[in-house]
Amino acid sequence: MLKVNKKILIFFCILGIIASYFIINLYLNKKNKLILENKDSKLMSIKLQDKNEDYIDGEIDAWPKEGYIFNKELSTCENGGEVNFENGQIVLNTNGSEKCTIYFDIDNIGNRCKGKEFASCIKENYEIDGAIIYHNLADATKKEFPNYNLVANDDSYRYAGSNDIVNNYVCLDNSTVSGECESIDNLYRIIGIFKNEDEKSTDYGKYELKLIKYDYTTADETGGEGVGAYFGNFLYADWYYNETNAQEKIIYKWNTLNTNKWEDSDLNKINLNGKFYNYLANKNPKLVEKIIETKWHINGCSQENCLNSNAKIAYTSEMINDSTTSANIGLMYLSDFYYAAQNSYWNLKGRNSEKDTSPYEDYRDADSKNWLVLGLNDWFITSNSDTDNKAYMAYYRSNIDTIWVNSWEGYYCVRPVFYLTSSIKLLNGFGTKDNPYRIS
Numbered sequence: 352m353l354k355v356n357k358k359i360l361i362f363f364c365i366l367g368i369i370a371s372y373f374i375i376n377l378y379l380n381k382k383n384k385l386i387l388e389n390k391d392s393k394l395m396s397i398k399l400q401d402k403n404e405d406y407i408d409g410e411i412d413a414w415p416k417e418g419y420i421f422n423k424e425l426s427t428c429e430n431g432g433e434v435n436f437e438n439g440q441i442v443l444n445t446n447g448s449e450k451c452t453i454y455f456d457i458d459n460i461g462n463r464c465k466g467k468e469f470a471s472c473i474k475e476n477y478e479i480d481g482a483i484i485y486h487n488l489a490d491a492t493k494k495e496f497p498n499y500n501l502v503a504n505d506d507s508y509r510y511a512g513s514n515d516i517v518n519n520y521v522c523l524d525n526s527t528v529s530g531e532c533e534s535i536d537n538l539y540r541i542i543g544i545f546k547n548e549d550e551k552s553t554d555y556g557k558y559e560l561k562l563i564k565y566d567y568t569t570a571d572e573t574g575g576e577g578v579g580a581y582f583g584n585f586l587y588a589d590w591y592y593n594e595t596n597a598q599e600k601i602i603y604k605w606n607t608l609n610t611n612k613w614e615d616s617d618l619n620k621i622n623l624n625g626k627f628y629n630y631l632a633n634k635n636p637k638l639v640e641k642i643i644e645t646k647w648h649i650n651g652c653s654q655e656n657c658l659n660s661n662a663k664i665a666y667t668s669e670m671i672n673d674s675t676t677s678a679n680i681g682l683m684y685l686s687d688f689y690y691a692a693q694n695s696y697w698n699l700k701g702r703n704s705e706k707d708t709s710p711y712e713d714y715r716d717a718d719s720k721n722w723l724v725l726g727l728n729d730w731f732i733t734s735n736s737d738t739d740n741k742a743y744m745a746y747y748r749s750n751i752d753t754i755w756v757n758s759w760e761g762y763y764c765v766r767p768v769f770y771l772t773s774s775i776k777l778l779n780g781f782g783t784k785d786n787p788y789r790i791s
Contacts, residue, residue: 387441394449395441398425400456403786404529404779414439415455420462425454459518461781461788469777469790470544470558474508482510482517483543484694497695501663503686505670508558509543510722512693517722518782521562522789523638529779532787536572538565540722541782542687542768549646549677557773559643563683567600567727567764568622572630579621580604582763585727600727600764605742605756611734613649614676616756618730618765623680627767643770646675651736652685657743658751662689662697669733681768682732683723685743685751689714692721701751711750718749727764 387395397409399419406425409415414436421436428434432445434453441453456462460480464472477483485491486507491499503509510519519541522532532538539562547554574581580603606616613619632639648670656668666686689697696717703713710716718724728746735741735753742756744763754760771790780788 387443394443394451396450396452398452398454400454400462402457402781402783404781406454409455414441414453418458419455420458422454422456425452427452457781459781461777461779464777465779467776468773469775469788470560470771470773472777473544474558477508480518482512482519483508484511484690486690498661498697499694501661501694501697503663503666503690505545505666507543507545509687509690510541511691512722513720514722519722520565520782520784520787521560522780522787523635525635527778527789529786529789531785535566536569538784538787539563540565541788542683542691542723545770547643547770547773549644552643554643554773559773560771560775561768562771563687563723563768564766565725567725567766568627570601572627573601573603573622573765574626575601578626580607580616580618581622582759585764602728602763603730603765604758605730605763607757609740609755609757611651611738611740611742611756613647613732613734619678619681623682623765623767624678628679641772641775642679643772644677644679645681645770646677647681647732648674648684649676649732649734650674651734652743653736654753657685657733657735658701658753660700662686662692665689665701668736679769682730682765683768685731685733687768688721688723688729688731688745688751691723692717696720714745714749714751721749724749725766730763730765732768 397411398406399409399415401407416439423435426434428445428449428451430445430449432443432449432451434451435442443449443451458479460473460476463476463479473483477485484502486503486505486509488500488502488504491502510517521539521541522537523539524533524537526533542561542563544558545561547557547559549555582602582604585600585602603618603622605611605618608615628639650669650672652665652668657665669684669686685701689701692714696714699716700713703711706712726747728744731743731745733743735743740755741753743751743753745751776791778789778791780786782788
């Protein structure tokens with residue numbers, strides 16, 4: 352009988368034990384794949400994000416299929432199971448009984464763009480926000496919305512419509528925490544995203560955020576009596592929409608000189624690119640580093656093209672040639688105001704002098720459907736090219752007019768406008784007034 356070496360026997364016994372251990376361990380850790388078409392309260396609990404970015408218990412029996420996106424990072428199981436969301440179903444990989452919490456975020460620009468370059472992300476996701484219109488004629492034709500043929504056709508993406516549908520608020524305070532802006536003076540709104548057209552800029556051809564200050568400027572921001580184009584103080588009137596900030600507003604002449612050349616305007620040089628720019632620099636120097644020096648079109652526009660025609664003709668007239676001036680801060684163009692209205696109004700005149708009662712058949716009819724309307728009289732950067740001493744402005748109920756640049760006849764407030772570099776990233780927020788976007 353063949354004798355077995357004890358050492359060899361012991362070796363094979365140990366090897367067998369090790370192999371058995373790995374086989375048993377592999378079997379015990381084998382994860383089973385479960386596909387759950389509907390919520391099972393014994394296995395799952397649902398957390399749904401609300402408008403403040405908080406999570407609340409979802410009192411629903413089925414997985415949300417519209418208006419929400421699955422948050423894989425937050426969704427976890429007690430015993431190490433892995434959760435995915437595929438084709439409207441929860442796919443659970445587990446090796447035993449589980450209790451999982453499934454998180455769903457609101458499907459909006461804020462969640463899709465968090466941590467990404469904001470302007471380019473808006474471009475990629477604009478279709479989920481019904482208030483953003485892509486100003487490309489071929490694309491607009493496919494959408495077949497009213498007045499699609501009147502888009503600017505400059506490949507910009509602009510917000511349009513009434514305040515109740517336009518969520519484009521941005522808070523520029525120093526906080527990184529989502530929630531209400533600490534001061535309304537730090538609140539801005541996104542006119543849209545536009546391609547940089549300066550060939551010398553590192554941002555050339557890239558999309559940039561174009562912001563406008565939500566509220567009118569104060570003396571602290573642009574200088575009080577005796578500074579630049581300062582004209583006086585005006586206590587808000589009943590038609591002023593911002594009831595939460597009822598204080599005196601500074602009103603300005605477009606230029607103290609009797610000329611409508613914007614590059615020579617003291618409102619431009621002293622109040623906006625002097626006082627206001629320095630105010631921002633002192634308050635938030637990192638923000639100012641991201642403001643792009645921009646070529647502002649100062650060609651102006653004739654009364655026929657800007658008062659008596661539609662939004663597209665006004666836009667084309669403003670941008671028709673290379674008459675520009677470079678600056679960090681400007682004002683909104685008249686066409687910005689026109690295109691901010693619901694698109695069904697883009698074919699209206701700026702002013703119809705033949706009508707004094709509603710319907711006016713001009714931009715007064717769009718008053719409640721234009722998010723840029725704040726209630727007081729606004730200067731535009733656009734001059735009247737028919738003269739050498741008039742510029743355009745909007746009266747408190749959206750009636751457009753042209754008036755002398757050094758006039759004492761009315762109350763003319765300003766809301767500064769500037770562009771931010773394409774590298775700006777979104778931190779958080781949903782773009783609402785209560786939970787505005789915050790940027791890096």
